[in-house]
Amino acid sequence: MVRILLILLVVACAGVMGNWSSDKNSRDRLNFVIDSQNSINVGNLRDYDDKHSMRKASRVPFVGKIPPAEDGAGVARYIVRNSVWGSLASLSTMTDITGFPFTDVCSLSDGPPNNSTGVPYFYMTPLDLTAKNFEKDPRGSLSMTLAEGNYCVENNFDPEDPRCAHVVLTGKVVKVKTGTDEEIFAQKALFTRHPSMRTWPKDHNWFFAKLEIQKISLLDYFGGVKIVNVDEYFHAGS
Incomplete structure (x- = not known):
């Protein structure tokens, strides 16, 4: 018991004294590892960071060069054009959290390659909680x-x-109206960027949906959020 208390005390003290700044030297912080003899070994986290940090993660490369921060509408369109997924927020309809904000990861596309529209399209099923939320309240x-x-x-x-x-x-x-040219476009937009959608279970009653944009908030540099004019956003891709 005494040995365990001493171990916990040392770990707690190290956490208080550790420097967690973004400075490169902070990556040399100490890692306390309890070995099979219950003794404490001090190890360097550099090897761990190199193997597991976000810098090593595999990501889909964005196409084109990001516009300068002064071009808020251009930056917003650049992000939307290159994104294949996002965090979609709705108002929950679930018992006990009715009306609470509810977020979910959602695949998306604003158009086939080389035909960006700025309008995010989704492929949804009535079985999904987010779809159920939007059925009652479309705000998101x-x-x-x-x-x-x-x-x-x-x-x-x-x-x-x-x-x-x-x-x-x-x-x-x-929902995108069925039997329309827009439905055909939404299908092409999503299926070209998410080919596996073609094989998703047919009995899930999939449908295409879109976000009708009313406000755009962008953070792309220091100084706070920018409100991007919706018309300028759509013209930025023309």
Whole structure:
């Protein structure tokens, strides 16, 4: 018991004294490992970080060069055009959390390659909680980030770093009308970027949906969130 208490005390003290700054030297922080004899060995975390940090993660490369931070509409369109998934927020209809914010990862596409529209399309099933939420209340927000690609990794930006830009599109998620040219376009947009969707279970009653954008919030540099004009956003891709 005494040995265990001493181990916990040393670990606690190390946590208080550790420097967790973003400085490169902070990667030399100490890692306490209890070996088979219950003794404490001090190891360097550098090898662990090199193998497991976000810098080593495999990501889908974004196409084209990111516009300058001064071009907020261009940056927003760049992120949306290159994103294949995002965090989609709705208002929950589940018991005990009715009305609470509810987020889910959702595959998306704003168009086939070389035909970006700026409108995020989704492939949904009525069995999904998010789809059920939108059936009752279509209001929602979609978040996408440069962290999905290689840009932030290559520049050593944490996903929360403002320079690792992210955009939030807010509006209403509605079904695309069946039998329309838009439904054909939505299918092409999603199936070309998510080929496995073609093989998803037919008995799930899949349908195409889209986000009708009402507001665009962008954080792409220090100084706070920018509100991007919706018309400028759509014209940025023309």
